[in-house]
Amino acid sequence: MKTTTQHIVTAILLMLPMMLFAETGYELAKAMEDKTAPSDMKSNMTMTLTNKQGKTRESTIRSITADDNRKQIIWFLAPADDKGVAFLKIEHEQKDDEMRLWLPAFKKVRRISSKKKADSFMGSDLSYEDMTSRELEEYTYEILGEKVVDGIDCHILESTPKAGVTRTYKRFVTYVSKADLVSILDEAYDTRDKLLKRRVMKYRKDKGYDLPTEIFVENVQKGSNTRLVFSSQEVDTGVKEDLFQEKNLKRMPK
């Protein structure tokens, strides 16, 4: 009898860390979600696309975002061929996202719609799905372990979409800075569970926020990559709601 009790206690003790990790995985994700984010952000971005042959394309854009990136307006500053093109995106919870594009050569605003979240954002290796934050309750989480990435001590967090949630990816493995609770490295696996994209992020501190300074996304399967470098960042500038309107696409920011 004593032996049986000892076995049960031993089994519980062995399972305890797993039970704790399951709890911690969700908590870690929640803690990341709960981090305070700026109400709005203005920045210039230089986006460098490199295809598998090593050829590059570079664009410079002015971006203003609000409402945790749910609203975004961008203006192309360079190259000369794209100068003047502007893009407005407003994400909706219950209906398709709204996207409008100003085509200066046609002098027309066209509303564009993409129902496919996996579609590329501006021809880059980032998809619209990559650009939006993951809904906390749509995933299950597990901490797989710990690792030091680029000198930063990280948790390894696995996020898997819950049954019934349709996503482009089968799972994500995220290396989360223990100190700042931000993603340092994020690996996305396709539906066949093969590594598809690897995203590396760098940050700087400003007004208590962790602001991205550089995002490097590599499509492992295609061999292409995209580097986004942020500059002239301003946060909590009090961007007004009415900025995110079609009429503002035609005006280049000063």
Next chain:
Amino acid sequence: MKQWFISQSVDHPKRSILVTIIITLLMGSGLMHFVVEDDFLKMLPQDIESMVALNELKDEFGSTDLMFLGFGKSGVDVLNTENLAMLWDLSHALEDVDQVDEVMCISTSDKMESIDGFLEVSALQEYRDLDEEEIATLRSYLADNSKIRTRNLGENGDYFNVIIRPIVGVKGDVLVSDMEKVVAKHLTDYDVHWGGQAYLTGTLPVLIRNDVVGLMRIGLIGMLLILLFSLRNVPAVGSILATIILSMAFMMGFNGWMIYLTKSDKFMFGVLNTSMPIILLTIANSYGVHVITKFFRKMRTNKDPRAAVEASLNSLVLPIFLTALTTVAAFLCMVFAPLEPLIGYGFSISAGILWAWILSTVFLPSILVLKKWNPDSAAVSHPSHFERFVIAFGEQVIKRPKTVLIGGAVVVIIGIAGFLKLNIEVNMKAFFKPGNPIRESLEFMDNEMTGTMDLQLLINADLRSPEVLNQMTRIQDFMEEYEAVTLSISIADVIKQMHRMVNDDDPAFETIPDTREKVNNLFTMYSMSGDPDNFSSLVDYDYEKGLATSMMRSISTSEIVVLVEEIEAFLQQDDYKDLNITITGLLIVFRDLVALIIRSSFISIFASIIIIALIAAYFFKHWLWGVLAVVPLSSAVILNFGLMGIFGVDLNHVTALLSAIIIGVGVDFAIHYISQFRNHLHTHGLDGKLSRETMRDVGFPVILDAASNMAFGALLFSMFIPMIHMGGLMVFAMVSTSTATLTLLAILLEMNKKRLARIEGIAVPE
């Protein structure tokens, strides 16, 4: 040297057998490294201009060797819920295959629409299971966009067209095999048709090899039966078979060792090597037949196997060595062939031939020495009916020198006349017999779908320029005027469609925009909504290179030549001179390749004839012997191509190549005849029996050799026209070279015997 060979068999037969078997086993162990290579594209020369251009194109745009799959049910509208669900499942399963880069069909394509002011790029088939209303919308979209419909549906709307783009560099046979597995799993209740260069190049090598292996077995059995009928002795036939098997093991092992030692693709065993075992088999058989028949002839007088073997080898060591040497010389001419595998072919078969020579002059005689022969048996004691017939035939030939000469001259004149009519033509579809499932499939794809071939125009120009895009459109219009071209696709088509969509789907705007800025705006707009990879097969990253792909029905190489000339003439006009356009694609590579192989085959044939003449002249010590040695072969070659011209058999790379290869087999008879003629000349001088005795000595083995090798006429029953040609050529080469030897050469020697005797230093009575 001759005495050494004789001594090995007569004095040390057991040791000789053991040593030859051990050496064969050692060399044969190279089979461990033997590699079968069924990737046809790997065999193509990488340095010819059209191949270099094609490889550059693939680097930039991915593979252009497309595979087409059509499925549906004849006469039944394919657009329904069940079929679209099947297309959805199939296309996604095909996309999951490792060798596949892209699957293009209704389920994987995007559509661009202008709906209520929205420009929407979305999936042409958004879900697996579409309802009636969604199918009606799809149908309407396809009706409004004829190019998209043509690309995705059969002409009558009863078949889906699925285009598969493989990853560059994948093995064609593996790709086809994996594709067929997926299709077999999904499409159980549909008519399925395949097409495209990728399909053909991936399918043919395996099918041909399997077909040839089956027919080769039949040929081998036929050969053994002919030998058994003629020689009437099982051990004799068995010893020839042993010689053949050991030669084959040696050659295949040599091939394996060469792969291991050189790490070269040249020695990989591919479709071009298919004829290699058959050719070596006939050569080893030939050597064996000469030794055995001579042995039986000698046994009739000597009754002692050792003495009979010694006498046989005395007169056969030199001719068999010379036939081996000349055949090896002919095959080594393949070292200059444009296709790398043919270089390996030349070396490997040469090794096999040299070993067959050693076996037939050491191993085979040793068996004959060890075997206890019954001198009174039918096989040994008297000639067979077949042998007597050949002797009688020889007697008749020698009695009618003028008839034979006139006949020979007529044959050569006919040959030359036919040669001038020879037509060079290659149509991949015509490689299959009418009624063959692959041919029927290709014909279906040609008649009902977008065809099975494609041609690319690579345009180097600023593809954001409206002027360039308009020029591209005009070039595509020109291409589509050809009956064989079913569809032409380029980035200009996408620009026109986007232009229409941005202008509220107004068909009037399905044109190239008038300014560069507008073109730029359209590209940017697409990048915001569609997958930029959709353009990757149409335009390069910098918009400086564009590809106009024309889908085509099967055409022959001569039609390709005309088509390319006309396209080039069109592009020479002032409007297009600045575009720097390259016409490319696998079709162009085949066009160049066929010409290259035919040219090199002819060079190889002539080089072989000259080298054989020089070798014969050197060993028989006078140029006249050299000239005479190639008379039967040359007349057979002229007749071969002449008859092809007369009977309308097109000269293609396969027939040209096989002609060059079969020369190696056909040269032996003349060497044997001349060698025995000289022997008799030295032994008996110019008595009246010179030619008669030579004919008695050589006639039967030559005819038996030819007849037994003709069993490989079994290839005439192949499902592949080139293999039928090979069977036909084998039969023809055997008949023509043996007949020319026993008629034309025999008569020429008889008529010139006094002169030849003087050359040999034999006294000639005045």
